[in-house]
Structure formats: structure tokens, C-alpha cells
Amino acid sequence: MKRKAHLFGIRHHGPGSAALLKGALDALDPACVLIEGSTEGDALIQHAALPGMKPPLAMLFYAADEAANAVFAPFAEFSPEWVAMQWALAHGRPVRFIDWPAAVSLALTKAAREERLAALERKAAELTENSDGEDPEEGASEAPTIRLDPLDLLAEAAGYGDGESFWNVLIEQHGSGQSPLEIFAAIEAAMTEARQHQADAGGMSDAEWLREKRREAFMRGHIRDALKQHDGEVAVVIGAWHVGGLRTETTVAEDRAIVKDLPRVKVEATWAPWSDGRLSYASGYGAGVISPGWYRHLWSLYSSDRHDGPEAFAAVWQARTAALLRQEGFDASTASAIEAARLALGLASMRGLSVPGLAEMRDASLSSLCHGDDIPLAMIERRLYIGSRIGEIDEAVPQMPLAKDFELWCRRTRLKPEETASEIKLDLRSEAGLLKSTFLHRLNLIGVHWGRLIDAEAGRGTYREIWSLAWSPDMSVGLAEAFVWGLTIEQAAAAATIDRGRNANGIAALSELVRGALVADLPEAASACIDLLQAAAVQNNDITDLMNAVAPLVRIVRYGTARKLPEPELRALITALSVEVNAGVRIGSRQLDDDAASQRIIAMRAYDEALGLFGDPALLAEWRRQLALLVDDEQAAAPVVGFSLRRLHDLSLWDEPRLSAAFSRQIVGESPTRAGAFIEAFISGSAEVLIQDQTLLFLIDEWLCGLDEEVFVESLPLFRRALTGFDAVGRKRIMERIAGGRKERSAAPDVIEDNPAFERALPLLKTILGMDAHDF
Template sequence: MAHIFGIRHLSPASSLHLCAYLEQKHPAYILIEGPSDCNDMIEDITQDQLQPPFAIMAYTTSSPIHSILYPYAKYSPEYVAMKWAKAHNIPCAFMDLPTSAFLSLDTKDDTRQDYEIDLDMDANDQWERIFEHETNSDAFQKAVTFFAHNLREIKPADEFTLLRESYMNTTIQKLIKQGIHEDDIVVVCGAFHIEGIMEAKVLPDAQYEKLQKDISNITLMPYSYFRLSSLSGYGAGNKAPAYYELLWDYAKDGHMEQCAYAYLSKLSLYQREHGFNCSTAQVIEALQLAQSLSAMHQEQIPSLQDLKDAAITCMGYGNQAELMEAFMACEIGTTMGYLPKGMSKTAIQNDFYTQLKTLKLERFNTMNANTLALDLRENTSVKSEASAFLDLRRSCFLHQLRFLNIPFCVLQPNTQQSADWKEIWELKWSSEAEITLIENSLYGESVAYAAQFSIKQKLADATNMNACATLMEEAFLCGLNDSMSHALEAIQKLAIDSSSFEDIVKTAKRLSYIMRFHTLRRMENDAIEPLFHQLFYRAILLCVSSCQCDDKVSHSIMEGLKTINDLSIQHDHYMEEEWIQVLNELSLRDDINQLLSGYATAILLERGLLKEDEFQRIVIYHVSHGVPVDIAANWFEGFMMKNHYALIARSFIWKQLDDYIQELEDDDFLRALLYLRRAFSMYSAKEKHEIAQNLGSLWHLDQDSVAEILNTELKKEEQDLLNELEDFDFGDF
């Protein structure tokens, strides 16, 4: 049988002793636990320009997409073995089941066990003390093999693991049949698999070849230490990848004990850089305490837990919270891998990184969140067109990523409503962003093509104009003229039969946005304007009939009225005469929902289109004795939803309301109370205070005293009574 060296994935000690083992055996061939259909990637993986951590990602070639990751750190034994093989000009290959076998299982069964040595915090500390600090290679190998033997007895392998081990043994035997002596082969695999490989049966050729079916694509991607840490949920990771890299760097140079000095120094540096006091004397005291703690465990080198306990005592004044951020930075950190240009195996990855370089966004490709402010206007202080519209091109690219749900960028809310030329983005790389990017390779060879394809797919499924207009707006933000044209065609087809007031208004609003800002974003507009005018006119024609509705839909219709009013103003008072005629009709008619009638009146008042005597006549008509309380209160609620201060300043309104309420019977008063309570809930405390002052003046009382009483918080029993009234059926009266 070939020489088998058992490892724990992501273990610096495994890598250290594996190097010594390889130097001792100097094999003619190295086989490594890893997907056998990724052998052609080993050449790229071992390039000097590649910087770990990185991952091999395999994913299915059809939707729904399933993927699997094989991450590696600088100190991963598999990666160290590949680098050793290249340095010594010795061939090496992966020997585990191909990725297709794992992906096939993933699509059918999620019950496969993971036999990586998974340890809790206390067990990790013991692992480090017993294994990571071991300096004798023979002792390490024997201890790991014995540990794996006991683990296998406690947790027997499942059928899939046995299949993997048979496949690996078959790969070994095929290599021997090719003429390589078994003594010249070193096998690197998880220690759990040592016995399984040695005892596994060789697979028949037919079964061996059947497992090699091709249903997946494979690519390389950068990875991060956060993803490798236990905090990310990755089972085969370790809790402190940055610390273990530090341990690896000193161990391979023969100075493992200096890792403790370096770790405490890094903690101290972090504390000082972030405004905390941390002297050299405290670092020395912490080191001495850590060494004493390790001696109590009969260890010569402090473990990470020893170092942390000592740091808390000597540098954190006994308070763990004082050092939590420093622990995170020094144990996990923000290290992210790097792949040379062209090494990624999907075109969309290459396009992404090319775009980052072209758009000068490479500095934002980090684990730390960074803010990017964009000014979409032309920069007239530069000479080239590319530089003049750099921020606009950045915006289009970032919107494409956002639309594809690639979590590299997040658009922040615009707090300056008038600054439509300004965008604020938060950019942050994550492995999830890379994975999502790769998954989108099924939709196009570039980010733009993928966004275009996705828009086309969603347009095919859209069933109303607003859905198509939403996609048209997305295409507009993404800078995709062709997609905008396709969306416009879809809207025009649906517009023929559409009679939904809300759908028409929402669509017109989105078209308006594109019309108003097409110059800023340098997009075409000619075909949009005629459709906007058509929809706007249809919306006005449908207004009155749409307002003949019940309370369930009245608020959505009200939003439509607000939108039409806004659009009319934004487009140079477009069709203002027709719109004002509709508002006047709504303010006077009795056969429409009175909430909407009141709202239409409020719009007329806000726009200064009601003379005072007309205004008073309308108010008296809707809020006067003889008008049912439901109708009057509903009208008043809609009326109060526009310019608050325009209403507060008119004392006539409050006198008319006061006279009306005074005449109500007790039962009607309770009913009106609910409407008024809901209406006034939209007013600020300052506005309520001014209304109360108006009432005080009306009642010939001290205004401030009335305001104080009326704005006093309700007692609990009073509040409970109002809550009960909300659910009361007044139809029983």
C-alpha cells in the first residue's frame, strides 16, 4: 500500500510535519484528498502570484444552481503538498470523487455526514496543546492516526464516505498499475479516512467511470479568513485562521515559541491604534502569565487560550470586552485571497475584475465596508469622455450588480431628495458575492449581459404594466438601452387591455422618472414620452369611476391621486385643466368614497385653486348637521392628509368641526372619535399643540392651558377603551 499521511484540514502542524514527511520519503507521486476533476487547476493553484486563502468552487450547469466549495489557506496541508510537489518537480493529483458526485448528492440528499474533525472551543484548545505544538513528526503522525481510529469507532462512516474511500483507493491502485511503485506514492488525506482507504474495495471500472459524469463547472475564487473561521459556519474551518497563519509562519522557521510574542504584540498594537492604553510592560506581563499558564498544563508553549486569558488579565484589566475587537482582528482578521488576472475560470468573474480595474474600484474590493459617493453629472474639468462620465459608468455597473443580487454593493438611501445626481454606495467584498457572481455565469459572459438576460426572463413572466415598468427602470439604472426597449414593448402590449387605475398610475410614475432623468444618465427617451402621455390621460379618465370604491382600497386609490397630482406638476403642469376639473368633480360628488373626496379638496386647497368662500361652502356641505357621522368623519380624514399648516391656519375649519361635534349624539360621537383619532395620528406634537390653541381661542379659554390638557397622554383605561372601540361593530346600534 502507498504511504498515507493523515491530516486535519487547515492545521499548521499537519502542514509542518507533512513537509518533513515528504522530505524524508521524497516520493515520485503525491495524491491529495480533493475532487479528481479539478486536477487541471493545480497548475494555477501553485502559481506564485496566487495569494491564499482561495477556494475551488463547483456548481451545476443548470437551474436550480447547486454549488460546493473546497477552501484552502496558506497553511492548508493540501496546498502545502501541491507547492512542495511543484518546487520538487514531482507530479501530484487529486484523488477524491469528482465534484459532480457531491453535487448530485446535494440535489437529492442533504443527510451526508461531514467527517472533518469538528471540535468545540474546549476541544480546539486541547487539539492545539496536543497536536499543533508537537515538534516530533513521527509522534504527531502516530497521535493523529490513533485519534482518527477512535473517532471512527465512535462515529462510523456512512455509505457515501465509504464510496469516497473506495474511489480514493481505486485511484491509488490505478496509479500503481501505471508503473509507479507503491513505496514511491504519498497519499495526503483527512486522518479519518486512513483506515477506510486501506480497507476499501477497488471499484469496478464501469462504476468508477460512471462516477465521473460531467454535470458541473469549476472555477477558482478568492476567499477570506472570516469564511474560514468558525464564525461563518464553515464546519471544516478553525476558530482563528489569522492566528494559525502566525503559528505556521513561525513553526516552519523553527521558532514556534515566538508566535506568542507576535500575537500579544499585535493585540497591543491594535489597542493603541484604537485609542486604548497598552504599554510594553503589560505585554511582557501577559507573556509571562501565559507561559505560567502553559506550564500548569505541562506545556512549553502557550496555547491561544492561555494567551487570551493572560491578555485579559494584564492588558484588559480583567475585562474581556476591552479586548474583544482586538481578539477578532488578531485571530480572524480581514485577510482576503487574490487571484491573478485570467485565473478565474468563468468569463463573468474575469469581466467583474476587469470592470473593477477599468472603473478604478479595485481599492473597494476588501473585507472592510467602504463608502463611495458618486456624482452622476459630467465632470467638465477632465479631457477624456471616459473620465468625464466615470461616476455614471460606475453607477451603471453597481446597479447591474445590485439587480443580480450580488452582495458586493448596497445603495444607501438618498437623504438629499433634491440631489438626484448623487448616489451613495457601500462596497464590501465577500465570498457570498463571489459565489453569486459565479452562479450568474449561467446568464451571461459579463455582468451586463447577465443583467440583460435576467431582465428579459423577468419580462417574459410579467403579467402587468407596472412589473414591466419596474424592469424598465432597472434597465435604465443599469444603462441597458436594449433592455429598456424590450420592456417598453412589453408595456405597450399590456397597455392595450389594461384598465387598472393603480397599474396605469404606477407605470406612468416610473416612466416619468426615466423621462426626467434620461439626460443625466445619457439614455434614450424618444419612445417613452408618447406612452407616458397616453397613460396619464387614461388615468385621468379613470379617476372618478375608480374613486367609487370601498374603504379597503381607498388608500391605494388615494396614493394614485397623489401620484397624478405630482406628475402633473413635475411635467410643467401637464393636462392641468383636465386634472383640476376631475378634482373639482371629486370634491363635490356624493357617490364616491368620501375619504377620496376630502383628499381631492385638500389638493385643490394646497394648490391655491379654491377661493375662501368656495372652500367654506365645500366644508359646510360635507361637515354639517344632518350628514351621517361616518361620511363626515371619513371626508374630514381625507381632507387632513395634505398640507397640515394650511389647515391649521384656517380657524373656520375648526369652528365648523366643533359645531358639528357639539351636535352629535353620544353614540355618533364615539364613532366620530375613532375617525378623528386616526386622522390626527398623522400630525406632529407641535401641530397638535397649535390645533389645540385654535380650539382654546374658539372656546374663549386660555390657549396654552387647553393645549396642555388636550395633548396630555391618555390614561391606560382610556386608551384601552379606545382600543376596544376600534373593533366594536357600530352597526348594532
């Protein structure tokens, strides 16, 4: 009689399946255990029994030449595959994976992605050639295939509303007293029938069936090999869906033919921490479960040696619910938790369940602990039902160097990856704060955005930074991708920054890279980017780009004393860039379209502020001279002229008669469009400034009052647009201020008493405000 392997059809991450599987393995005592999974994971199985391996964990398989092409194989402590590995390692039995190699699946994924891109390009070309703009394939698409869930079919036959509920009652919350082997035999019969029904109903496309058949061909090959190598029983742990496929009688030649000539890529495999959130179905994980937190609680019932029974099981869950509610400030007493546990048990009895399920537990919590209010339960839902656990890897497990260095940095900085978003405030004057900041900045440079700066002033390199931290297991792929840049976080960040600098478009991007390298304490990368920036500035004629490059560099020099900076080189670079800006801003401000003029104004405002902070009197004087020349340049773009005149007024460099004359020149005889653009830039800013600045306000008022009716009507929409930046209160106060009329200044100046303390502090105040001596 032909020997057959024992096929144990499980549900991925099902605690009931895991408990049944453990019982089945104990009863069968197989000589060999085979598990559905990529064969490259065989080398990683031995680490599963190490004491430092704390699920949830995942095997990460990624293409050696393209780390972004990756796939995870997650495991929780209640996953049947994890339990199978633990059982085999504890009993000294051979254990290996039998699914198709990740080398094949990743190669096919890459090919499919490239084919989709090529198809999109072909379609775009066809649409371009089709002059009437109609889609040549419109109306020719086939009706989409409706995917039928075999569990839903079984659930319908058994009188359940959906497959999830059916499986949970039958398997995950089992208590029928049947032997595990009998239950798995029943699963095999039911799932084989459901699979056949799906095939007859056309519930899967030809491509999907081909994929499944290829995977099962690989599995059958490994099962045949195991039956030849081992005289004892062979246990095969697979998804219940595959049981019927593996029982299909095929020849070796047929299985080899269907997998012949499949593409492959070189694959690297390692362990990576996973999380409860990524185990959940809500994360988009196809094999996810609705509530990892609940399934962990179920597993505690099945795996405990105490056998406390459903009463303790319900009490622990409701006590946890009450504790979380109290943490959120809600009144949840111990007596209410006891009542909730009793209610859950009563609901389970009424519904024919041996232990309360998630629905019974939730209904009981809602009634007894939340008094029917959904809001308190919703506030703890993620922590209670999903969970917030992130796995840990034993120190003895070989990892890729970047992942190992990442863990060392986490220990040094005492930062622990957590999926729940949290905020940390860093004082860069302390060694601990500066170390954490450096670490997070370096991670951002290699594309691992664990931390995000959320404080407005943090980007200026002050002594204070506020970060928002939220870890995702997908960031492990980012670490794998960054491996091409170096063996450590520091090496990778430096190399990635330099490479990005060599490929940067525009010197503003290079300036940001210089800033990023400096705050990440990468002096060599910063020096390399400074050299690239200097070379690019020589060839760059875009004044806006040059202005945008100055501001971040000045902020670093001005505020970056918490870090070691190449200050002489930075100052020389800022000076060189500023000289180029000052020399070319007038000619470069001619013939600008609306978008270019808008970008120029933003850049001029930032550049003007930066020069004030930089503190070079010669550069500042030349910049202000250029502003005056721009006001008198008839070819300069109107918004640039408006900003320039306004800035000269704000700095009190021009008196009222000169300001009024320049204002009139830009308005009188000009088209409403140009005049409106000038006005919009001239009055931009805070309404409060306009209210307090009598000269500015009544200059505009006199202009409006002097317009004839036709010009006024043409100018009104443009003027209204200029005022849209002011809120309703600001506009109302402006009207009240105009109605009050111009107030004459007193002829006699106010007498200011001498204040020696103020006189001593005045030089420092001027330096802080970035003002010259003649500004007072």
C-alpha cells in the same frame, strides 16, 4: 507483502496539520500525492503555484445548467491541502484529487432538494384533505440522531473539555519533538478507534454512513490506481475522520457496486476568491475554524525560516492587538503590549504549553491592554481573530468570462472587494463616479448585490449617490449564474433586464426595470422595456399600477441629466400613461376595499408629486379637474375623496366656502365608518401643517363640535385612528391652537415692497417648485 499508501489524517485549515504534513512529505519524499477533493479540481491544481495566487481561495464547482447548484472547496495558505499542492508542484510530483466527483455530489444535492420539496407538497396535500386539521404523521416521527464528534470522545479520554481544545494542543500547537510520521501514525490509531466507537454508538444515520462509504469507495479506487502506476511511496492527504474508512479491507467489486449508477450532472470548475470571514466556523462553514486570523499567525511561526521562538511569536500578536486598539481610539502603549506578551508566555508555561494558544493570548490582552474590560477587545475582535483578507487570482488563470470582466471593472473603477462593510459617496458629474455607479447598478441587475444604495435621494438619479459595499464570496456563484445572460457584465445585465421585463407582473415592475436599465447605462435594454411597458399599459386597467409606473419614470427625466437618456421616448411614455390615469381614475376609484383604497392613496400621492415635476400644464390641469370630480362622485371610495379634497385645498384651488360645503357633504348623513375613512385621508400628513392651516383646522373643529353625543361616540375611535400619525407634541400643539381660537385676518393686506431681484428669480422658482403662473 501488499503495498499500502501513507495516510496523513489532517484537519482542514489546520496550520499545525499543515506544518506536520510538510515535514512528513519532506521525510517520505513520495512519488505521488493524493488529496481529498473533487476530481474535477485536477485541472486547477497547476495554477496553485502561480505568483498571483494569494489565498484564501476556493475551487468553485457548479452545475453547467444550474449555476446556483454549486459547491466551494476553500483553501487558506495554512490549509494542509494547499501545502500539499505546493509541495508536489515544487518537487515536480504528480498530484490529484481523489474524492467523489462534484458531478455526483451536486446531482445528489439536487435530487435531495427536489425530494424535500415533493415531500412538503405531499404533506400539504394530506393536511388539506384532513378535515380536522391534524397532522396524520403526528407522533410517528423518529427520535433525532445524536451526532457524536469523535474528537470530543478523544478529548474526554485525554482529560480535555472539548475536541477543539484537544486537537489544538495536540496538533495545531504541537511541540513534542516527535517526528511528523510518528504523529500521523498516532492520529491514525486514535481516529480509527474513535470512528469505530461512533459507529457502535449509532452517532450517524444510515444515510450519512452511506454517503461516507460511497466517498471512501471512490478514494480507495484512486489509491489503488496510484499504487499500480507509481513504484515509489504514495502519500494521501485526507481528513483524519476518513483514515479508518480507507484502511477498511474491501474488494474492487465491492467498491464499484456501492457507487454504481450514481447520478451525475455536467460540472464546470474554476478558481474563485475566498475570504477569512467565510473560513470561520461562525459563517456556517462546516469545516470552518474559530479564528482564521489566529491560525494565520500560527502558520507564520511554523513556516518561517527564522525560528524566532515563542517570545517573538507572542510579541508580534500583542503588538498587532495594541495597534488595532489604538486605531479604535483606545490607549494601548508599547509597554502594555510587552507586558501582555510576557503574561501570555507565563500562562502557557503554567498550562504546560510550548507556545501560547489563543486562550492565553486573549487573557493576556484582556488583562494588560484592556485592563479587564471586554468592550475594547470586542471592537477589534473581527479584524484580529477572524481577519479581513480576500484572496486574489493570478491573471494567467483562465476564468469564466463574467468573472474576468468583473475583475476588469474592479480595476477600472478602483473598487476592491472587501468583506467589511464600507460606504462610498459618488459624484455622478465626474467620470470616475459615474463609472462606479454604472458598474454597481449593472451588478444589481444580474443579482450580484455587492452595493446597496443607502441615500434617500440616490434613487432619484441626482448627481449624488451613497452606496454601502460588502462583498461575499458567495457572489461568485451569482456571477456564474449570470453567465447564461452574456459574456460580459454589460451583456448579462441587459439580457437579464429584458428577460425580466418579458416576465414582469404589472407595469409598475416594468417601470422600475426601465429605471434600472437607464441608471445602469443600458439604452437598448431600456428601449426594449419601454416598448414592453407601452404594450402592457394598453391592456392594463389597474389605475394604481399605472400611477406607480409614472413616478419612477418622471424622477429619471427630471433628475437624470447625469446619464444619457432617451428623453423623447420617456416623455411620450409618461404622457401616454398619465392620459390613461386621468381618464380612468374617477371610474376606477369606485368600490375599492380598504387595502385597495390604501394602495390607491399612496399611488395618488406619488403620481400627484410626479405630475408637478413633469411640468406638462395640460396633464396637470386635467388631473386637478379629475380631483374635483372625485370629490363630487358619491360612489368614489371615501379615502380617495378625502385625499382629493385635501389636495385641492393645499393647492388653493378651492376657496373656504366651497371647501366647507364639500366637507359637509362627505360628513353629514354618512355612516361613521365612511366619514372616519374620509377624515383619516383628509387630515393625513404633518401635524405642523394642520397647526398652521387655520381653515383646515377649524373646519374639522366645527365638525366635531356639531356632532350629537351618539354620533360623537361612534366617530371617536375613527378620529383617534386618524390622529395616530401625529406625535404627542404635535397633538398637544393642535389642542393649544384650537384653544386659542380662530384668528381674524387683517382687512388691510400687508404691503410688500417691490424686490426686482425676487421678480427676476420668480419664474425659475416656479419651475423648481413645479407650479403654474396662476398658483401665485
